[in-house]
Amino acid sequence: MREQFHKPQDEFVAAYGGDEGVAFEPTAPQGEQEGGYEGEVGGKESEAQAFLERHSSEERKLAEDIVGAIEGISNQLESEHIVSREMAAESMIATAFAAAPTSGVEDGETSLWKSVLRGASLGARNAVKAVALTSMMSASPAFAQDYMHPSPQIQKKVDYLFGKNIFERFANKRASYKEAYTQLEMHKEEVQHRIDELNDPRPRSTAEEAHIKRVEADRDAKLAALRVERTLEKAAFEDLHTNDPTERAEYDARIAAIAAREARVVEDCEALLLAEHRKAAPQQELQDLYREIVRIEREENELVRRFYALKRSAYGSYWSRW
């Protein structure tokens, strides 16, 4: 973990050389710095105006973007005490020209850039925009794209200014939680599938079928015998042709006893069939699987809790400490 946080400083050292950064000195001739291009700038400005009018607003917008990018990178570098704004702009222009050798920008125009980016007049700035447009239009399509990329060192430093170390840590943890959650979900699905399999009626074997048929046949035989008994009791009672309440009560009791035996036969049969079904679904395995589902869901809840704690850490509580 410490390596992770030491890395940026190592990169800074590699990129910027020493403990206090790199101090650049202007290299342009004294005349340029003192506004020696003012006369030339006036002419460029009118040329620029004419040039701009010949191009679409989209093209002009792109040119503006290029100039804006130079200024943005320059300001950034200066504010980060990496290099002065002027020097940053100068090196970027040189890089851009090197990247687009067919741009047709002459040495004189390059120095014009320098003077403007050292704080020359607004008119000169407009002229520079026209030069930028000229460069952009005559260069390859990749020119603007390549040109507008900051160096990896600058990008890294900006990333760290925005808290890259914090966000990276957050992103890595978030990804690991997400991965763990996905794995748990997949495992849960497998377990659930197995539970469904065990609970689903499966085709019975011939022996099982035969056993069930025997149980059912036994039940039907017993019920048939009891029906015969009931019929005989009824016939015998009717043959008596009696209204004696005692006789009637005894008959009702015998019929009730038969009904009770019939109910018991049915119950016994159902119990036997149920036992057969339970034998088919291994109860111990099912219980283990249900326990596994509960365990998985607990782990998932734990991951969700950690995720939100992390979120609070990265987005809320952590930041509020600054």
Place this chain on the structure above:
Amino acid sequence: MSHHPLLIVKARHVVRHSHLSNVDKQLMYERIPFLDLGMLALFIDSAEENPFALDAIVSSMKKKLDARGNLHRLHEILETEAKEIEARDSEDTDETKVESEDESKLVAH
């Protein structure tokens, strides 16, 4: 930066419509184009989710810029950040442990 212009536009939009001062907005505008893709996405994500994240990012950034390129000072700031994160992570883990124990007790009862 030209590889993800839409995200840059979106990030700028987030900053533009934030409650930050103009000076602080400028501070962000200048640097947003140089963020890499992953950082840019995280920046938008966090800023949209929690408006106060922007204040914190600006505050953190100013502290680093105040180092005025002094690597020793930057080193100290990053060390502090690392310690802050570790401390915060420990607190979160402890909180989670306590919550889990409470839950276990409830289940046991």
